[in-house]
Amino acid sequence: MTARKKGTKEEPYDVVIVGARCAGAPLGMLLARRGYSVEIVDRNAAGADTLSTHWIRWPGVQRLRAWGLVTELEKTGCPPIVQACLDFEGRVLSGGPRAGGIEAATYAPRRTVLDALLVAEARASGARLRERFAVTGLIVTGGRVAGVRGVGPDGPADLHARVVVGADGRNSTVARLVESPAVEDRGILARSLYGYWSGIGEPGIRVVFRGRRGISLWPTHDGLTVVSLVFPPDQAPGRGPAALTEFYTSCLREVPEVGRALADADLVSPARAAAVRNARRRAHGPGWVLAGDAGHHKDPVSAQGISDAFADADGLADALDTGLSGAAGLDQALARHTATRDAHRLGTFAYTCEQAELRPFGADFLADLTRTAADEQAVEAFLNTFVGCDAPADAAWLGDSH
Template identity: 35%
Template sequence: MRTTFDVIIVGARVAGSTLAYELGKAGFDVLLLEKGTLPSDTLSTHNFFSNSVAMLREMGVMDRLLATNTPLYKRAYIEFDDAVIDGQYPEVHGENACFCIKRTYLDHALFEAATAQAGVTAIQGFRVTDLMREDGRVTGVTGVRRDGGTESYTARLVVGADGRHSVVRSLAGAKRLQAVPTDYASYVGYFSGYAQEGEPCVEFYKKGDRIAIVFPTSDGQHVVGAMFPLTDHAWVDRFKADAEKGFRELVASGLAGTPLAERLPVAALAGPVRGLLGYDNDWFEGMGSGWALVGDALSFKDPAVGQGMHDAMYGARVLTRILAASTDWPASWGDMAAAYSQELEAKMMARFGMACEITKNVPVTPEQQMVNRLIGSHPEATQAFLGIYNYANEPEALGMTIGRLLQPME
């Protein structure tokens, strides 16, 4: 097997496989490394809003993903205390349906789409242990196969697509530019027999300092996430003692009176409840001499905003375009890094800011609750609010809409 490539990508899930696919299409020789074996599951908010569904169609994998019988949905039902927002996502890029597909199906489909490209070579069960360097520039990786064999590979660029605990990021010494720790513990479970009324939809609930979100997903199930403050040590202990019991009791007590609290008792848990006791919303330096980051390795955000999949795929496309536009990488690292950073910040920073706000346990002010009620009572404002999530519009459009609606009240 050859040992020298244009690009080595570490991590073969959404970010890594999408990048390998895009680079392969652009004519690059790529080595795609994955420490695990696909298909396999991973803890994730695996939702695609309609703008990201459009990217899946463009990659040619959407028909395969739909064949898993994972439902599309177009509607959002949201309760912010006594304010209800109920509407459909606006159309964007010819798509108005969203899609929450399990990672076992998604990652495998993207991996196979990537490895079908002529220039892409993949190795599973390979764990990177170090980066190779020459004159300060990253030139390759050293790692261990599952059988214990040590191997090294060289490339013009090494990309970390290996998640929020990225080994490549750590070894490359990427600077953390922003970090906002969450105030919440987050737990997630898959449930069978969760019966929504009417068409499939995403449900979001915030009652005081309790948050929950529900997505229709694969295998006839719904994935339910529940969040509570990390400072509530009694609930932390209850979840540690019996995660399912704690999950159900949290919903029953903290979200009483919501459709979720009515539906969850008759639903059966399918698999273990898993969770995170704290995490940072962070943003790292994205590129340096001989290395780059994409996906959660670059920026991890509160899962409540559901932007991780989009950002991974979008970042892969941006990085591919920047690499393809440069004929002399060694002489262009600074310019390429600046272009990569500027484009990602322009596209993604507003939603990162939203995540940093959501992740803090701050009481809703009476003024904000009034705005929430206004959004729910006016279809135009509802569309502008939901359009933030699928990039149909920027957050500023919602502010302008609310301003117009408030003018007659003054």
């Protein structure tokens, strides 16, 4: 480990992390807890809002619990979600997911709260943070990335490091600067609209698929519910904020079950749009590695992003510890980490792309759902897999749904 000097010339950081959200902030926390010198930089202020489905699936909640942060999240007023209702063309499965025989609570926090909480814990663990710091270039020595150059409120700065981590999202500056190639690119398969509603009062998650549209309701902070609409790119709304909101609200109210949930509710935010490419990049090279959406991003229809980012932070912290401590070669440790991560994600990536195409559900799948709905144990097993309590035998856990 490299200690920071207090003199005029400092030693390099062990790690500079670009991006202070759901991959970068917990990675900085985990490395700082192990005694490494870490600088996290972000072009925004900590806890700035961002488009997100918000949901943390059960594996992500378990990581928060291992990090000692579930209680802290609950203290922010984030409601635990213990009920789920899944509706596939009128075939409804509802109940309370359970893990090991106990209630499995998940959460859908506002990103303004979650990201700020993660950053605060990283700082408390010893990581440093530079907010509103835009990375403009890389420091390269002997063919290896050895730091970043950027500009912040205090002017330009060079930050030297043994490793640079790009945790700066699907439009990653680090990925662009190292010219990381795409290893798979399925393009934009769906579009999404999000809004915050007051007065819904749903006790849990509601997911509804009708035709070629998917609607999700997730209770979040301040008594609000984030409601997402996923639809094919060829169903483009009109131009301008008013047309966007009209398309969003009319699509929601066209579904009777959703319309009833929204009957006494108010949309308290503009509808916000997202269109996400489904793509994977080469995620490591000499002196650099990508984490979270920077290396692997997919449509939000499967709501995997936050939980995947947490998994990246955990696995990458172990790999960096192995390489930085000298237990193994750094490049070899990062190569093993990214290969393992990519292998684990391939099934989910393929499944997400399939679901994002929003093709009609097959008759056999709908018949299976009808049989499942009549069996209490089968319903619980289905819901457990949906929230991530039970690992599916196949990553495409909905089976041959189309």
